[in-house]
Amino acid sequence: MGAEIITGIAEFRATVRDWCRAHVPAEWRATQTGATDAEFVNFQQSWFQELRTAGYAVPHWPREYGGGMPIPEQIVLYQELAAHDAPRLVLPFVAIHHAAATLLAGGTAEQRQRHLPAILDGELWVQGFSEPDAGSDLAALRTAGRRDGDDYLVTGQKVWASGAQYADWCLLLARTDPEAAERKGISYFLMDMRSPGIDVRPIRQATGESHFCEIFLDEVRIPGANLLGTENRGWQLAQQTLGAERGLTMLELAERLGNAGFRWLVEECRKPGALGRPALDDPRTTDRLARLETELTGLRALCRDLVERHDAGTAGPADASIVKLYYSELLQRMTDFGAEISGLPGQTVLRKPMSGGWESGTWVLDFVGSWEWTIPGGSSEIQRTIIGERGLGLPREPAGAR
Template sequence: MTGHDLDGFRGEVRDWCRAHVPADWRRSQTGATDPEFVRFQHEWFQQLRRAGYAVPHWPREYGGGMSLPEQIVLYQELAAHDAPRLVLAFVAVHHAAATLLAAGTDEQRRRHLPAILDGEIWVQGFSEPGAGSDLAALRTSARRDGDGYVVTGQKVWASGAQYADWCLLLARTDPVAPKRRGISYFLLDMRSPGIQVRPIRQATGESHFCEIFLDEVRIPADGLVGAEHAGWQVAQQTLGAERGLTMLELAERLGNAGFRWLLEACERADPGGRRALDDAVVADRLAALEIEIFGLRALCRDLVERHEAGVAGPADASVVKLYYSELLQRVTDFGTEVGGLAAHTTLRKPMSSGWESGAWVLDFVGSWEWTIPGGTSEIQRTIIAERGLGLPREPTGT
C-alpha cells in the first residue's frame, strides 16, 4: 500500500471513529453492572465487525486480511479517538484465533472462528496455584477414557472466566514424562458438567480474575489441539499472540488517553490556584515520561515490522513486554502522586478501559498485573540476558 493509499485509509478510520466511538462510554461504563458491561462489549465488537475493524490480523477468508501498515494505522486511530478496548473478546480474538489458525483442525476452525465473530467468549486456562511463572509445572490431569478425556484440577488468574463460553486448557496427559513433554492442549466447553468458576475479589474491588475448578470434566477427543503430549508447543502459538500488534495497541493507548490524563492532572489547579505543572521538578518528570512513551511506541512498531518480516530476535518481545509493564507502573505512580489525596477517593473506573483510565490509584494497583503474568519481569530479564545477549545460563544448583 502506498503512502497516499495509507493516508486515505487513515482518513476513513478517522471518520468512522468520529461517527461511531460512543462519546459517553467512560461515564456509562463507570460502575456498570456485569450484564451492562457484557452487553456493551458485545455491541462494540459488532460495530467494529461491521466496519471490518474487529479482527484485522485474521486471514481474509475469516474476516480479516488487513495489511500490516493498515493494522498499525487502525490501532493508532482507535487509541487517538479513545475507543473502548475489546476487553471481553481479547482472548478469543487473539489467543484462541492464533491457536486455531496455527494448530487447530479444519473442523475446529470452522466451528469456532465464525462463532468468535458472533460473540463467543474465551478464557485462558493455563496458570495454576503452583504453576504461575513456571507454567510447565502444572498438575491438572487429563486421562484418556474411551472417546475422550477426563480432566481434574484447578486453574487460577483466569481473566473473565465468569463470562466465558470456551476455555483454552493445558493439562498433563503423561505424568511421568519430562514436564514440558507430558502436556496436552484442549478446547473446553465451559458449560460442561463438573466446572466451577469462582471470581477473585481484588484490591481494586473488581473481580476480573477467577479460579476454575475441574472435577472429572469430560472433553471429547475432538477437543484436543495438536498431538497428544505436544501441548507445550501449541501453547507457544497462543502466547505468541501477545506479541506485536497487541503490545502496539497498548502502547498507543498509553501514549494517547494515558498521557492526556496525566497532562490534565498536572495542569489542574488546586484550591489555591497552583498547578503541579508549574513546578520545575514535575515538568521535568512529565517530559521524561513523554520521551519514554515515544520510545515505547517506536519500539513496538519496530517489533511488529520485524516480526512480520521474520527477522525479530528471540528476546525482542521480552524487551517490549518488560519496558511497557514497568513504564506503565511509572506513569500511573506519577499520576497518583500528582493527583494527591483526591486521586485516592476515585475508586471506580470504566470497565471497558485499560490501565490508562485516569483513575490513578486503581490504574497503579492494576499496573502491577503487567509485571507478573506472561512471565514476570525477572523472567523477562533472564530471557533477554540468555537469549538476547547470549550470557551464560543461570546455575541450576550446586
C-alpha cells in the same frame, strides 16, 4: 510508489477518523462506570459488532477470516481509536488474540472453521494456564488429564483466569504424562466452559473489580477432537499463545498508553494542586513528563517494529518478551506518577469504567491494577531470563534456580 503509499495511509486515517466521530459512543465512560455484569457484557458485544461491521475488529487476522489489514494501516487504526477514546475490547481480547493465534498456529482445519467464525459472532474465551503453584513456572502445572476411551478426563485448578465468568471456551493446559519431564508431558485442549464439573469463582481485587477467576475442574470430560496439536506436545504450542500475549497484542495497548493515556496525564498536571498551582508549573514535573514521553515514543516504535518483523517472519526469540517487559514496567511508572500528581482527591475515586484500558485516568486504581501486568504471561523476572538466554545467548540458569 512511496507517495502513493503515503496518500493511501492519509486517506485511510481520514476514513477511520470519520468513522470514530460517527460511531464511538460519546457517553460510554459514564455508562460503563458502575455498570452491572450484564450491562458490561452487552456493551462489549455490541461494540465488537460495530467494529466488525467496519472491518476493524480483527485487522491482524488472515484475510480469509475477516482480517488482512496491512501493518501500516493497523497502526493508524489503533492510533485513531486511542485518539478518539474508543472503548477497549476487554471481553473478546483473549478470543481475538490468544485463541485465534493458537488456532491459526496449531489448530486443525475443523477446529479453525468451528471457532474463528464463532469468535466473530461473539464467542468468548479464557486462558486456563496458571495454577496456584504454577504461575511464572508454568511447566510445573499439576492439572491432570487422563485418557478415557476417545476422550480425556481433566481434574485440577486454574487461577488468574481473566474473564472466566463470561467465557464460552477455555484454552487449557493439562499434564497427560506424569512420568515425562515437566515440559514434555503437557497437552493443550479446547474446553467447553459449559461442560459438567467446572466451577468458576471470581476473585475480588483491591480495585473492587473481579477481573480474575479461579477455575476448579472435577473429572471434566473433553472430547479427543478438542485436543490441540499432539498429545504431550502442548508446551510448544503454548509458546504461540504466550507470544501473542507478550508481543502482538501490545500494538494497540502501546498506542493507547502513548496517546490518550499520556494526554490525560498532562491534563492531570494542569489541574491546581495542593498549593493552588498546577504541577505543570514545576520544572521537575515537566522533566518527568519529558522522560515519560520519550519512553512512550520508544515503546510505540518497538511495538511497530515487532509486528512488522513478525509479519515478515524475522522476529527474534526474545523480542515479544522485550516488548512485554518494557510495556508493563512503563505502565507502572506512568500510573504511579499519575497517582502522585492526583494527590488526595485521586484517593477518593473508587470506580473506573469497565470497558476502559489500563490507563483510564483514574490514576490510583490504574496504578494498583498495573501491577498485574508484571506477573501474568510470565513475570518480569521470567522475561529478563528469556531475554538473557534466548535473546543474548547467555548461559541457562541451573535447574535448581528455576
